[in-house]
Amino acid sequence: MIGEIIINAFLVTLMLTIAIFIINTRKVISTILLTGTYSLVAALMFVSLDAVDVAFTEASVGAGISTILFLAALSYLPKEEKEEKFNLKHIYAICTCTIVSGLLIWASYDLPLVGQLENPAHQHLAQDFIEGSRNHIGIPNVVTSILASYRGYDTFGETVVIYTAGIAVLVLLHDGVSKISKINKEKK
Amino acid sequence: MFLAVLIALAISFLLILVRLINGKTTFDRILAANSIGTIIVLGISVHGFYMGRPEFIDISIVYALINFIGTVAVLKLFDKGTLGDK
Numbered sequence: 001m002i003g004e005i006i007i008n009a010f011l012v013t014l015m016l017t018i019a020i021f022i023i024n025t026r027k028v029i030s031t032i033l034l035t036g037t038y039s040l041v042a043a044l045m046f047v048s049l050d051a052v053d054v055a056f057t058e059a060s061v062g063a064g065i066s067t068i069l070f071l072a073a074l075s076y077l078p079k080e081e082k083e084e085k086f087n088l089k090h091i092y093a094i095c096t097c098t099i100v101s102g103l104l105i106w107a108s109y110d111l112p113l114v115g116q117l118e119n120p121a122h123q124h125l126a127q128d129f130i131e132g133s134r135n136h137i138g139i140p141n142v143v144t145s146i147l148a149s150y151r152g153y154d155t156f157g158e159t160v161v162i163y164t165a166g167i168a169v170l171v172l173l174h175d176g177v178s179k180i181s182k183i184n185k186e187k188k
Numbered sequence: 189m190f191l192a193v194l195i196a197l198a199i200s201f202l203l204i205l206v207r208l209i210n211g212k213t214t215f216d217r218i219l220a221a222n223s224i225g226t227i228i229v230l231g232i233s234v235h236g237f238y239m240g241r242p243e244f245i246d247i248s249i250v251y252a253l254i255n256f257i258g259t260v261a262v263l264k265l266f267d268k269g270t271l272g273d274k
Contacts, residue, residue, distance in 0.1 A: 003191060003238070004239070007194070007235070010198060014201070014205070017205070018205070021209050025209075029214055029217075029262075030214075030217055033208065033217050033218065033220075033221040033262070034208065034209075034221075036221060036258060037205075037208065037221055037224050037225075040224065040225060040228045040251070040255075041228070043228070043251070044228055044231055044232060044235075047232055047235065047236075047244060047247065048235065052244060052247060055247060056247060056250065059247070059250060059251050059254055060250065060254055063225075063251075063254055063255070063258065064254040064257060064258060067258045067261070067262075068257070068258065068261045068271070071261050071262060071265045071271060072271045074265065075265055075269060075270045075271055
């Protein structure tokens, strides 16, 4: 028990340290590498909290795909990086962040406490899923049976939406990308 | 026993993190990020045995693969300047 607390405290401290350094670094490539490291540590945190499937997703999406997507975007950026001094725009951003986070923290006081038995989430459906999912569907893991079977149409719909959004972005951006590469070729 | 290994991993993680933040060239940082991935893979395996649930080792295999893909992507970007879409 104490070992678990120490491990979790260590991981949270690490994540906080990495986050502070992500804010402080000025080079884009260091930021990308640090973000990948951050999500790896976050995934380890999820493993330690026994949420293995979430850790799986975090590792493959957070550390794998988004790092590669950031790198692909980086290859389109100019090589020289420009420093921006502290100005009015930053003050607006700080104000917005403070107000929004204050509102969210205020709203969080209305939530029920984490892990209480009488919370609404544990009252009606969860019991049914935990007791019945093995006989209804035959998959030993409850989370897998909820995602793949009870919520099968949901997941299918999400996939269709994301696929359509990807096609739309490709159609919109394809013209611009080919123009940029033409300009780059003319420069060479 | 497993706790000692975990502590050793934590210490080496901190040392590599210092390198990742203070690294002189970009390649130092890439190497440090890759090593952190390796430490995480080891950490998940040892953590599984420490908590008595060693079936989580498959996850560390997935992590090792993802870590490899990420490092190859970074190195390809530095070698070619693109990820192969131009």
